[in-house]
Amino acid sequence: MLKYLFTLLSLGVFAQNNYQLHVLGTVQDAGSPHISCTKSCCSDLSLEAKSQRKVSCLAIENKQTGEYYIFDATPDFPAQIRMVNPHKLPSGIFLTHAHIGHYTGLMYLGREGLGADKIPVYTMPKMKHFLNTNGPWSQLVALQNIELKEMANKKSFKLEKDLIVTPFLVPHRDEYSETVGYQISVKGEKILFIPDINKWSVWEESIAEKIHDSDLAFVDATFFDQNEVKRDISEIPHPFVVESMKLFEKLSKKDKAKVHFIHLNHTNPLLDKESDAYKSVLKNGYKVAEFGQEINF
Numbered sequence: 001m002l003k004y005l006f007t008l009l010s011l012g013v014f015a016q017n018n019y020q021l022h023v024l025g026t027v028q029d030a031g032s033p034h035i036s037c038t039k040s041c042c043s044d045l046s047l048e049a050k051s052q053r054k055v056s057c058l059a060i061e062n063k064q065t066g067e068y069y070i071f072d073a074t075p076d077f078p079a080q081i082r083m084v085n086p087h088k089l090p091s092g093i094f095l096t097h098a099h100i101g102h103y104t105g106l107m108y109l110g111r112e113g114l115g116a117d118k119i120p121v122y123t124m125p126k127m128k129h130f131l132n133t134n135g136p137w138s139q140l141v142a143l144q145n146i147e148l149k150e151m152a153n154k155k156s157f158k159l160e161k162d163l164i165v166t167p168f169l170v171p172h173r174d175e176y177s178e179t180v181g182y183q184i185s186v187k188g189e190k191i192l193f194i195p196d197i198n199k200w201s202v203w204e205e206s207i208a209e210k211i212h213d214s215d216l217a218f219v220d221a222t223f224f225d226q227n228e229v230k231r232d233i234s235e236i237p238h239p240f241v242v243e244s245m246k247l248f249e250k251l252s253k254k255d256k257a258k259v260h261f262i263h264l265n266h267t268n269p270l271l272d273k274e275s276d277a278y279k280s281v282l283k284n285g286y287k288v289a290e291f292g293q294e295i296n297f
Contacts (some may be wrong), residue, residue: 015099017296018064024080025054026289027264028222029101034266039266052291055101056195056263059084066089071193077105092120098130098176109145118147127177162187170197186297192217195263199239200247212255218289221261224277226266245284256285
C-alpha cells in the first residue's frame with residue numbers, strides 16, 4: 001500500500017497548486033477616480049468601486065513558502081502587498097519602466113516609510129541608472145533600503161525551481177528608462193505581462209505569436225477606442241482595445257481566452273461590467289483582468 005501511494009505521489013496524482021497569481025490592480029498609472037475628473041466614470045463611483053480601483057500590478061506567490069514577487073511598484077504598493085501577505089514583504093520587485101504608476105511605490109520602502117533592508121529590485125540598465133542618480137530614489141539605494149539587480153533583454157532569472165522570469169524590451173515612451181514586458185514561467189506555464197506598449201505594429205515581435213506561445217496574457221488596454229482620447233495620440237500611443245481585438249481575431253478560441261486586458265484608463269468603459277464595450281470583449285472570446293483575481297498553478 002505504501003509503495004502504491006509513493007508511486008501516485010511520484011506521478012503527481014496528489015500534487016497541489018502551490019503557486020498563485022494575484023491581480024492586485026488593473027487601472028492606469030494615475031488611478032481611478034482620476035485627479036480632477038468630474039465625469040461620471042469617476043464622480044459616480046461607489047465607495048466599494050473606489051476601493052477596487054488599484055493601479056496595474058501582478059504578484060506571484062509560493063503558497064508553501066510564503067515567498068512572493070511583485071511586478072511593478074505602484075502608488076498603491078502598501079495596500080497591494082497586504083493583499084498577498086500582510087506580514088511579509090516581497091522577495092523581489094520587478095519594474096517595467098519609469099512612468100509614475102510603475103515604480104513610485106518604492107517610496108514606501110524608504111526612511112519616511114518602512115526603512116526596508118535590501119529589498120531586491122530588478123531593473124533594466126537605464127532604469128537602474130535612473131534610480132541610482134535621481135533623488136529620492138538614490139537615497140533608497142544609499143541607505144540600502146533596496147538592492148538593485150540589473151536585468152538584460154531576454155535573459156532569464158530563475159527565482160525558484162519552478163519560477164522563472166524573463167524580461168523583454170518593448171517600444172514605449174522611454175523618457176527616463178527603457179520599457180519591458182515579462183514572461184513569467186510558473187511550473188512550466190507561461191504568463192505574458194505587457195502593461196504598457198506603443199502600437200503593436202511598431203514592435204519587432206508578433207503579439208499574436210506571443211499570446212499563442214503563452215498560457216495567460218495580460219496586455220495593455222489603456223484606451224478602448226479613439227473616442228476616449230482628447231489629447232494628441234502620438235503623446236500616448238497605446239494600442240486601442242478595438243485595434244487589439246481586430247489584430248487578434250484570427251487567433252483560435254483557446255488563444256483568445258488567454259487574453260486579459262489590463263492597465264485601463266479611468267475613462268475606459270471596460271471598467272464597467274454593464275457597458276457595451278465590456279460585453280463586446282467577452283462576446284469576442286477575451287477577458288478583462290479583475291482586481292483581486294487569483295489563478296492557481
